[in-house]
Amino acid sequence: MLLYQTRLFALLNVFALQAVILALSVAWQAYVQDAIHLYVTAAIAFAFKAVIIPVALHRIISRLGIHRDVENVVGIGPTMLAGLALVALSIVVMLRVVSEADALAREDLAFALSVVLLGMLMMVVRRNAVSMVVGFMSLENGLILAAAGAKGMPLVVEISVAFSVLVAFTVIGVFLFRISERFETVDARALEQFQGDRL
């Protein structure tokens, strides 16, 4: 879904939707595993990712006045195909590897890996800094899903993931502001300065 969206606002809405689904699935895991701390994780995921971050990004985008189309490096068709391939890959890999584990955990991991890979794909194919941020957070969603699926994983990790998203977002926010101060655009192509001396 995220890969298909060509406008930034739509992208953010889809991201919020993904976060809601994430929160629900984590809550479901909490119910199945009878683990109270996972409800906390679900609540954090819902509050931060489904509400606060999309709203904040909305405001940033409106303030910068960049709610125009997102440019893709690769066209939508090939991107979707690549996305499908990645999902298939992660399912194949995961099902083979964790054949001994129970079915729920197995499918959970397969989903998590595919969300992680799709997040990476999104970071690769988008030029715009905001959509890279969204790709990154989608990647983190996948990680939370994986952590929730791992039965009885200590709370340390979930808190840290939530915390890291928060920190990451502040860092990203600061960078977005600085980037926009300097280049009047959030297009990552404007950042390509040192073609001669890099690799």
Place this chain on the structure above:
Amino acid sequence: MSGLPLDGLAAILVLPAATAALLAFMPGYRVSAAINVASSLLTFLASLSFLFVKPASGDYFLVDDLNIVFVVLNTFVAFTASVFSASYIGHELETGRLTSIHLRFYHAMYQALTFAMNLALVANNIGLMWVAIEMATLTTVAMVGVYRTQAAIEAAWKYFVLGSVGIALALFGTILVYMAARPVLGEGVGGMVWTTLLGRVAEFDPALLNLAFVFLMLGYGTKVGLAPLHAWLPDAHAEGPTPISAVLSGLLLNVALYAVLRFKLLLDANARAIAPGPLMATLGLVSLIFAAFMLYRRRDIKRLFAFSSIEHMGIIVFAFGMGGPLANFAGLLHMTMHSLTKSAIFFTVGHIAQAKGTQQIADIRGLTVSHPALGWSLVLGVLAIAGAPPLGIFTSEFLVVSSTFARAPWLALLLVFGLLVAFGALILRLQGMAFGEPSPGDRQTTASTLPIAAHFGLVLLAGLYLPPPLVAWFQHVATMLK
């Protein structure tokens, strides 16, 4: 350390954290620079106490012979870098490249980074280790971007994106390790404690462990700067403040390497999982040869030494990948020597760039004439890093090569080839910068030669004579690494 109310372990964590909080509210750069130095010194002294009294290990923290080497090295270089940073930052403030508010931020971040690195090194819980490395990444991202120039922001952004993707992959790997451990160890904290994992790892599902190691290797390997994943490294080194380049090269890469080593030990202990050695050796060798060729094309002096860091991390990872007591010993020694030498080089280069007002290699000429102390330091540093005898890096490279020759002559040939290519590139660049007619634009700087001299002194000493207790210690660690 009888004088301390707390033990050394608490000290190396609490000191930097408290100082970071303090410095965040401290106006005036002289005072905060002095506090920065003092706190780093105290942390170093506290880490030395590990040599005498080993703190108890628990579910969250672990101090063993392996990480003592890392912690002591880490805090020592952090201390000398803070001394250098004090004089360097003073100059930056005079020339107006930094304002005092940014500086306050910078000093607080410096201590936060020290805290994060120490935490990563003493963590026994793989989740905690991950959090610490993530924190170290975020603080360095903030510091790389501190100049607010276009290039600095680009470098910081690139570092942030690549670093966080790497870290995300590492977390996925960490979760997979837990998944593998769960059927054996049961649910709860036990499945994330490294020492517990190591005890039972032989019973884990090998397929899951393999997959986990691939993610961990790619994730933490990004932070080590291994070759296909190194793109952030040169930019971050070139555009950030030079003390940070020194800390990045000398310390942060080691911390990431340490994480890789811990997981390599886990994989080694499971007979049915893939052997991690060949994967590491391949990545290391690729990094070495790739970086050696890249050295020829560099025009920026800090970028040049950043690529040299990739080259050396390649050698170290290769040595650990080969495994065996001798190669591990060589890898450890090389890591120590590289940290000392490379940070000393960055100290020198920082002063050179300030004196000449440029980082372009072509605009830096005749340093031995115009700035004798800096010029000869650079000559010594480049000779050391290129591996000329009798300096410490020669010893360790020689050990890597000879231990490889005994077991895989073809790999040793490739290794020697990479080393020679890098040697040629560095000497070529050195000639132009150090000798000949001096280029114009020599502002005098108040160079702090003390940290540079201390590092080179140690490197030279190690090349000439390694004290037997140190050799015994490293040998012990090397056999521990298998």
